[in-house]
Amino acid sequence: MKSHREELWFETKTRRAFLNITPQVEAALAKSGIREGLCLVNAMHISASVFVNDDERGLHADFERWLEGLAPHEPIAQWRHNDTGEDNADAHLKRQIMGREVVVAVTAGKLDFGPWEQIFYGEFDGKRRKRVLVKIIGE
Numbered sequence: 001m002k003s004h005r006e007e008l009w010f011e012t013k014t015r016r017a018f019l020n021i022t023p024q025v026e027a028a029l030a031k032s033g034i035r036e037g038l039c040l041v042n043a044m045h046i047s048a049s050v051f052v053n054d055d056e057r058g059l060h061a062d063f064e065r066w067l068e069g070l071a072p073h074e075p076i077a078q079w080r081h082n083d084t085g086e087d088n089a090d091a092h093l094k095r096q097i098m099g100r101e102v103v104v105a106v107t108a109g110k111l112d113f114g115p116w117e118q119i120f121y122g123e124f125d126g127k128r129r130k131r132v133l134v135k136i137i138g139e
Helices: 022-032 057-070 080-084 089-098
Strands: 002-010 017-020 037-043 048-053 101-107 118-123 130-138
Touching: 002 022, 002 118, 017 057, 022 037, 022 118, 022 130, 037 048, 037 118, 048 089, 048 101, 048 130, 057 089, 080 089, 089 118
Parallel strands: none
Antiparallel strands: 002 130, 017 118, 037 101, 037 130, 048 118
16 A cells, blocks of 8 residues: 655635645645545644535635634633633634544546535634645555
């Protein structure tokens, strides 16, 4: 069995953002030479997420509104984590909801998606550099 490891780095200009990272993951898969296996894509920061969904602007606006309703950023003092001097408790909660990682099957050298599926990086405490791990295993 072969394996390939790659890191993707992101620094968003806004506190929250959803980035379609499917092309970068597909490029890593092409470099790997793996034709059959699994591809793990993992946010390596506790205030960011990786998830699979549709690349549709209205849906992303809905995510933003829904997440902010569940875990609003302000008032900052509502969250005990922020007693440490941080202001990102909401980002940790949003990450918990949206997930840490995805695993996508690799079939015939391609990511084996269902209709409309794409891989996204979700940033909930941006304006600083963060990484995503891509680990591909197979033959």
